[in-house]
Amino acid sequence: MRLVLLGAPGAGKGTQAVFLKERHNLAHISTGDIFRQNLKDKTPLGLEAKKYMDEGKLVPDEIVMKMVGEKLAGFKPDEGFMLDGFPRTVAQAEFLEGQTKIDGVILFDVPDDAIVKRLSSRAVCKECGNVTNIHEHDKCPSCGGELYRRDDDKEETIRQRLKVYHEQTEELADFYRARNLLLEIDATGMPEEVFSRVVETLKND
């Protein structure tokens, strides 16, 4: 199975990807994670992407498409994956159509106010990448690792990322609805509740 996880930043795509990975044995491809890893390794790609990420803007299509194209080339035809954070523009979605067949696109729906609240308290584990709430934990509840706040989880950058989502990414819902691939999920509430809606929706698909 090959899925696209669509939704605003903070809609819970990464959290749901962890559940889906376990249940369906799908590889998790997060373009944001790939950029952050490149930044940590100080590669030219990471340093270039940082300029856009710090401002809450999208990395240019050509850079992202080249990176994703190389990543997808490493998959055998029978291997499943989830794309998290890609595509984010119509040009990227058209590119993806030329690369592989997608079986479904899950759209995680969360109102903007709830997103701002979620991201303002989001913390990530340095060791295992687990996402948690800074007000509830001072160490990773999963592995005990140190927690950090993402640079782009500042309120001002969150607002900018949401603006970019509404201007450039939201229209992908129509793009995939027209292709009969869109599965819309209410992504408010606890991660486990959201996941049970995902499971139901995939069952009925």
Ligand code: AMP
């Ligand atoms: P994320 O972790 O998905 O929220 O992505 C963090 C940042 O990486 C975004 O705000 C963008 O600057 C950049 N990024 C990730 N995926 C893409 C993409 N598909 N197209 C353009 N920029 C991206």
